[in-house]
């Protein structure tokens with residue numbers, strides 16, 4: 001697996017992401033500055049990490065989505081390359097129209113920073129094959145704008161096509177308003193595009209990959225990607 005982590009001004013989770021990728025894949029990811037116009041040769045996974053690109057001005061991710069590197073990411077995705085966006089990365093992918101919908105302010109208008117539970121809805125995708133369908137994992141969130149929204153037709157399609165991969169839930173897997181931390185439509189925490197090669201998610205799996213972090217539930221996502229792409233591709 002040869003991954004590339006995108007670095008935008010104001011991003012602050014790129015090292016956490018690089019550490020998780022290195023730990024699980026055994027390979028150092030390339031760090032790619034937003035002004036680049038191409039991705040390193042042989043890249044098979046592009047990751048947009050979390051943080052506060054451009055200080056969240058306009059809307060979270062709106063300015064980063066117009067960065068030169070995003071043209072290369074769009075071309076990479078349209079060739080079938082795997083793209084993962086976490087938190088601000090998810091916002092950037094929506095703003096780039098690589099994923100449908102938007103991330104609005106959290107329903108209670110407060111920044112949320114704590115562990116949550118999410119249910120893995122399917123295990124037959126490169127992004128979830130490290131888990132079992134229905135498995136509940138504990139992962140941290142840290143966002144002010146994680147309230148996923150889209151028009152009714154888009155939500156119907158996402159559900160009908162099995163494109164919701166992660167959903168906020170209780171520790172035992174129940175989904176409902178009480179466990180929907182930010183008011184997201186259908187308790188959506190993560191979705192894939194129509195082709196299934198672009199995932200955006202609000203929680204941070206990269207922060208639960210080592211015992212010292214108090215939980216390793218996020219590891220399955222990276223382990224699944226490594227299983228899909230091969231360790232030293």
Ligand SMILES: NC(=O)CC[C@H](N)C(=O)O
Nearest residue numbers: 050051087088143144145
């Ligand atoms: N941790 C993050 O990526 C935060 C994303 C964004 N700055 C927000 O607050 O919603």
